[in-house]
Amino acid sequence: MAAGIAARAPAAVRQTKALLKSVKNSVPERMAEEGAIFSAQLKSPEVKEAIAAFYEKRKPDFSTV
Numbered sequence: 001m002a003a004g005i006a007a008r009a010p011a012a013v014r015q016t017k018a019l020l021k022s023v024k025n026s027v028p029e030r031m032a033e034e035g036a037i038f039s040a041q042l043k044s045p046e047v048k049e050a051i052a053a054f055y056e057k058r059k060p061d062f063s064t065v
Contacts, residue, residue, distance in 0.1 A: 008062070009049075009060075009062050010046075010062060011044060012041060012046060019033065049065050
């Protein structure tokens with residue numbers, strides 16, 4: 001399981017862990033925070049690599065991002 005998580009986009013994994021650890025926000029605040037992070041991630045090099053890998057039918061390589 002750890003190897004599978006390690007193969008994921010590193011910034012996305014870090015942000016997901018931070019969201020899971022944060023318990024101080026209300027549900028609407030948390031949803032707004034998730035939306036903001038998701039919007040920012042759509043512009044990241046990690047997403048560009050993931051999309052390119054999908055179209056090229058290969059596994060993404062996040063080591064170069």
